[in-house]
Amino acid sequence: MAYVNKNFSWALLLILLLFVFSSYARLSIMVTKSEIHTICTKKRESSSLCFEVVKANPEIARLDLSSLAKFFINYQAQNISDTLKHFKLSGGYTPDINSTYHLCVELYEDAFNRRDSSFKYLTAKDYDGLNIMVGGTVSDMVTCTDDLSTMKPIPQFFMTRSIVIENLSHIILTISECFLKEEKSPYCPPYV
Structure with a gap:
């Protein structure tokens, strides 16, 4: 016994x-507080947005880095979808009304359609593929804001929304480049 x-x-x-x-x-x-701080301060332009999103979503503290990237991809997709609806409601989605709005609608649709591919690359741990998808969204938002800036008056709402989406892309790229990829970007802080 x-x-x-x-x-x-x-x-x-x-x-x-x-x-x-x-x-x-x-x-x-x-994800640690230190990692969040690094992610949110990597690119100065997106810093306040990043901290604002993190503060408003306490579940982030329970995520790992891959899930954090997924969270931001979803958050970005929701912002793209909401802004796309505003573009279409403004009447600027018809080519004969305004070619700039039409271009932005196409760019936003392309950016939104990259979400599924971004998830596939993230799941497959193909961070170069993920970066290409997210980088495409950065490029789309820059093109849209460049065109919007030529309008009189400048549509500030759409300019601001496009910049927010671009900044969300930079946050996702920071997570990928500085934390998920095995070979860190030379632009990442050395302590990552």
Whole structure:
């Protein structure tokens, strides 16, 4: 009987240790405050937006870096979708009304359609592919804001929305380049 109790005690201790170590392992892969700070301060232009999004979404503290990238891809897609609806509601989606609005609608649709490919690349850990998708969105938003800036009066709402979406792209690129990719970008801080 003493032999069974001793084995039971060892088994219980082993289970307890496995539980503690698995809990520690889970916690250690969650995004840290330091990582959030690095992500949010990497590109000065997107810093306040990044901290604003993180602060408004407490579930971010429970995510790992890949899930954080997915969160920002979803968040960006929602912003693209909402702004695209505003473009279409403004009446500027018909080519004969305004070619700039028509161009921006096409660019926004292209950017939104990249979401699924971004998820596929992220899941496959193909961060170069992910960066190409996200970089395409940056390019689309820059083209749209360049064209919008030539209008009189300048449509500030659409300019601001396009800049927000561009900044969200930079946040995603920072997560990918500085944390997810095995070979870090030379533009990442050395302590990453």
